[in-house]
Amino acid sequence: MNYHNSTMCAEHVTFEESKFITRSIAPLTMDVIEKLPRDIVNCILGIAAVHMASRHPGNRPLERLALETKASVFHSFNNRLQSPHNQHPDVIVCCGILIFAMDLFEQGMARWMLHFLGSMNVMSSFGGMENLFTYYPHLQLPLTHVAHFETLWVILSHIPLTRPKQASRRALELLCASPDVKRRFYNPCPTILTLAVWDMGACASKLLCDPMESISNADLHMRDRIIRDILAYRPEEGAMDIKESYYKDIAFPEARLKAWNAISAAWKGAITILALRYLYFGRANLNPQAHGQHPSTPPINASTELWYTPYDEPRPYYHQSAAVPEAFSEPDGLPEYLSAGLDINDPLSRSPSPLPFLYLDPPASDIWDKRYEIHDEAFSALYSNLFSIHDNLPPVCLRYIVLPIIILALVSRPGSSERTLCLSYFGKFKDFMETNYPPDSPIDAPRSREQTQSPSPQGGENLEFDIPWDRLDAYSEVVERQKQESIHSDDGVLTKGAPEWNWWDMLRNSQLSMIWPVTCGTSHFERGSEFWAFKLISAVVNDETFTTWTSGQATPQPSSSSSYF
Structure with a gap:
């Protein structure tokens, strides 16, 4: 308990330069320990023992203490799982997260996926994240960690498409809108775009993983809706x-607004x-014409949609209609059914992204016809915006744009200015991390003000952006050659970026090894397994959660263990 209060609680979970996110680990007192669920206390003390041993390698008594306490944690937790009358969902979910953190201290990233998938399965057994959000508000922060990672995981791994989602779209919406989550968790990907990534993953799992004949016209309609x-x-x-x-009471200069x-x-x-490369590119069966003839709905008239380019006047970005196409119009007296989310009690709901069942024809899609134009303009906008802030963006803010940089890198051509820009960004980020959070620095080494923000005296871990350029470029060459051999005179082509390959196929071929920590890092870049562990601990071991348990709101019951450990 003393080690937890003096060392674990002193770790810098929050970056000091972040003015709007507050995170901390709550201390323990004997009074609090008596009121907390017994398994939670066991986990907190077990983590302290394991962390103490990790900071003093070779100390046999500490290693033995860590081994004994860890075994007791698992024994106590297993007893709770095997006692149906003794299962409190919030306690079980939090214990699973704390055990995850304990393993990160001891094993690093060797078993992160095992724990992550285990956490999602446990949440699913208790009715899913939406149910837990509703009945256990003190779980919002740990639920957000899991939901955020599960949603953005599709950017760097093909695995999530083959697994059922544990975070419903509604759960993700609730978590993104929660004031408590906003206060302690920052996601630089705008909420609308985060929800679009969720929609994209759900739609792609149907379009890419199921047999072609299972693709419905409703799926094709939803695909267009996502892009719109x-x-x-x-x-x-x-x-x-x-x-x-976040800056209501803090100065927000014009230059920062532009950034x-x-x-x-x-x-x-x-x-x-x-979204285009997941849902529109690289697969013949993604063509709407492969699923029947276009309906007689006339083409959509175009109007101008503006795209923001910093320091310049707005310029046109993809001409699309402001009017709702006829295929999306609802009969009089009926509500609109175009948002994702299955409503099993509604007779008009027919898919995870429901459309009225009376629309059976594939969409008369201007999106499909203009997919190359949309992609080229998005590619130019991504590059120009990253280029415009390259020299002026504070290095600490690089973590906010890591994923956009990686996406641009993955669709760049060898030797292009886009790839050069990405490599420059990777170098800037690596230099910043090594300077301010030096890996493997001695425990008692003096540290600068910036270095005191590090989560551990040993510093962080070297982060490499391990893009397998050889495999990626070889794959692009094969796809481009096949496209040229089969191209028809009336087909469009991409003029910017990598050739027309499918994102899921590229991920499977390239075998990226940087799923972690990059995807998790978008919420203040976790630059090592220890920092991730401390953030997981702070999501559970905090004043808000303690207040819920010690006030009796969660009505915890003692576990089958008769004493601590």
Whole structure:
């Protein structure tokens, strides 16, 4: 308990330069220990023992203490899992997260996926994240960690498409809108685009993983809706939302507003590219014409949609209609059914992204016909916005744009200015991390003010952006050659970026090894397994959660263990 209070609680879970996110680990007292669920106390003390041993390698008594306490944690937790009358969902979920953190201290990243998938399965057994959010408000922060990672995981791994989602779209919406989550968790990907990534993953799992004949016209309609939602997002509105949500009482200079405009615009370009390559590129069966003839709905008239380019006047970005196409119009007296989310009690709901069942024809899609144009303009917008802030963006803010940079890198051509820009960004980020958070620094080494923000005296871990350029470029060459051999005179072509490959196929071929920590890192870049562990601990071991348990709101019952450990 003393080690937890003196060392664990002293770790810097929050970066000091972040003015709007507050995170901390709560201390323990004997009074609190008596009131907390017994298994939670066991986990907290077990983590302290394991961390103590990790800081003193070779100390046999500490190693033995860590081994004994860890075994007791698992024994106590297993007893709770095997006692149906003794299962409190909030306690079990939090114990699983704390055991995850304990393993990160001891094993690093060797078993992160095992724990992550285990946590999702446990949440599923208790009715899913939406149910837990509703009945256990003190779980919002740990649920957000899991939901955020599960949603953005599709950017760097093909695995999530083959697994059922544990975070419903409604759960993700609730978590993104929660004031408590906003206060302690920052996601630089704008909420609208985060939800679009969720929609994209759900739609792609149907289009890419199931047999071709199972693709319904409703799926094709939803695919178009996803792109339209992304294109409708205005970066300047996202920047103003950041100002109003986090900088209400803090100075927000014009230069910073322009930078946030550029960051939001970069995210929009990146997610546009991602959705097109997941849902429109690289597969013959993705063509709407492969599922029947187009209906007789006339083409949509075009009007101008503006894209923000920093420091310049707005320029046209993809001409699309402001009017609702006929295929999306609802009969009189019926509500609109175009948002994702299954409603099993509604007779008009027929898919995870429901459309009225009376529309059986594939969409008369201007999106399909203009997919190359949309992609090229999004590619240019992504590059120009990242280029505009390259020299002026504070290095600490690089973590906010890591994923857009990686997306641009993955669709860049060898020797291109886009790839050169990405490599420069990777170098800037690596230099910043090594300077301010030096890996493997001695425990008692003096540290600068910036270095005191490090989560551990040993510093962080070297982060490499392990893009397998050889495999990626070889794959692009094969796809481009096949495209040229089979191209028809009336087909469009991409003029910017990598050739027309499918994002899921590329991920499977390239075998990226940087799923972690990059995807998790978008919420203040976790630059090592220890920092991730401390953030997981702070999501559970905090004053809000302690208040819920010690006040009796969660009505915890003692576990089958008769004493601590």
